[in-house]
Amino acid sequence: MLKHLHLWLLACSVCAFSTPAFSADAITDWNEKAVALVSEQKLLPPQAERVMACVHVAMFDAVNSIGPRYRPYRHAIPATANASKSAAAAAAAATVLVGLHPERAKQTNADLAAYLAKLPQGAAKSEGIKLGREIAARTLADREKDGSAVPDAYRPKTRPGVYVPTPITASSMWPEVKPFVMTGPAQLRPPPPVSLASREWAADYNELKRLGGKNSSERSAQQTEDARFWLITGPASYYPIVRQLTVAKKMDLVDSARYMALVAIATADAYIAVFDGKYHYDFWRPITAIRNGDIDGNAATERVATWQPIDNTPMHPEYPCAHCITAAAVATVSKAVMGGADIPEVAMTSATAPGVTHRWRNLDAYADEVSMARIYAGFHYRFSTRVGQDMGRKVGRMAVQNALQPKSALPAHRP
Numbered sequence: 001m002l003k004h005l006h007l008w009l010l011a012c013s014v015c016a017f018s019t020p021a022f023s024a025d026a027i028t029d030w031n032e033k034a035v036a037l038v039s040e041q042k043l044l045p046p047q048a049e050r051v052m053a054c055v056h057v058a059m060f061d062a063v064n065s066i067g068p069r070y071r072p073y074r075h076a077i078p079a080t081a082n083a084s085k086s087a088a089a090a091a092a093a094a095t096v097l098v099g100l101h102p103e104r105a106k107q108t109n110a111d112l113a114a115y116l117a118k119l120p121q122g123a124a125k126s127e128g129i130k131l132g133r134e135i136a137a138r139t140l141a142d143r144e145k146d147g148s149a150v151p152d153a154y155r156p157k158t159r160p161g162v163y164v165p166t167p168i169t170a171s172s173m174w175p176e177v178k179p180f181v182m183t184g185p186a187q188l189r190p191p192p193p194v195s196l197a198s199r200e201w202a203a204d205y206n207e208l209k210r211l212g213g214k215n216s217s218e219r220s221a222q223q224t225e226d227a228r229f230w231l232i233t234g235p236a237s238y239y240p241i242v243r244q245l246t247v248a249k250k251m252d253l254v255d256s257a258r259y260m261a262l263v264a265i266a267t268a269d270a271y272i273a274v275f276d277g278k279y280h281y282d283f284w285r286p287i288t289a290i291r292n293g294d295i296d297g298n299a300a301t302e303r304v305a306t307w308q309p310i311d312n313t314p315m316h317p318e319y320p321c322a323h324c325i326t327a328a329a330v331a332t333v334s335k336a337v338m339g340g341a342d343i344p345e346v347a348m349t350s351a352t353a354p355g356v357t358h359r360w361r362n363l364d365a366y367a368d369e370v371s372m373a374r375i376y377a378g379f380h381y382r383f384s385t386r387v388g389q390d391m392g393r394k395v396g397r398m399a400v401q402n403a404l405q406p407k408s409a410l411p412a413h414r415p
Helices: 002-018 026-040 045-064 085-100 102-117 123-143 199-211 221-229 239-248 253-281 286-290 322-338 363-376 382-402
Strands: 342-349 357-362
Touching (some): 026 045, 045 322, 085 102, 085 253, 239 322, 253 382, 322 382, 357 363, 363 382
Antiparallel strands (some): 342 357
């Protein structure tokens, strides 16, 4: 797990600065600052995405309070039409970050002061700052007892006196965290994994054994590149794309805030939903299954005593695929906002695939690449990637259809 934390931290720092240049606004600026903070704090992806969601719903509710066009996520405070939206967004983001990570308060407050110094002085700026801080305080109060601080209590499977590997599992408390848009953590819980006696299990097991092994001779050079590229996880694996799309769509500040808030609540709930499934079913990872292929009751699977995936396996259960649900959620929200799957070209780099740039003109192609990469890395079976993508599409649609609607549409969401 420590190696994965290091890779994610490194990827965050590289992706934040090596994507193509674009015209930033207060929302994308503070998105980058928040990604930098959660990477510096070495948060695991579910914890990091909770921070990102809190930041973005606060920024949205703040800027949308000034001449509101949409229903608020939670809060609306009356404001004059000339209050500074940029000041409101920056103050909201910084206040949330300080509230969630007070140990980083000095740097965050310095970033805020530097940012605000660039804005024109006057009543508009002062009102925006006051508004942003108040919205942020209310957002923090909403999430204060959301279950994210519950201690890890995962119970390893063993028998008296028998050794089991000892690394602590990741985010085992996340199935109890209060969602941002779902009605409960288990709302999107999928059916159980495929039966170990089934042909599908044997087919997916053998595919992964062939293609996902550390020294596979059947995996192509491109498949190996994809596997290593997508060792990055969490906010750094999708926000660079989202920031580029805000510019491609030429969004104003309110629409930028809305789009990024929809992505943030969808991905935050995607982690809650997928970790609910993971810890409910507690399904074995490929390295466990393949090294125990002689005890699954399926004659079509063979044990390989020394099999290893391309990198260290993440420390949480296999089913469903977390990378797959988040990528599909991002793609689903983005398709709704962009008007379809085809998009202007976006690009990303990854610290875990040095010298490589991946580019996409289609959001489904991006999500599919992420899913297949988890098979090539030896981390997920094909059926798990398929289920993860389906869950991601559902949570993405749920966010778009139920949150931050135009004022003439549905009532405000109240999670």
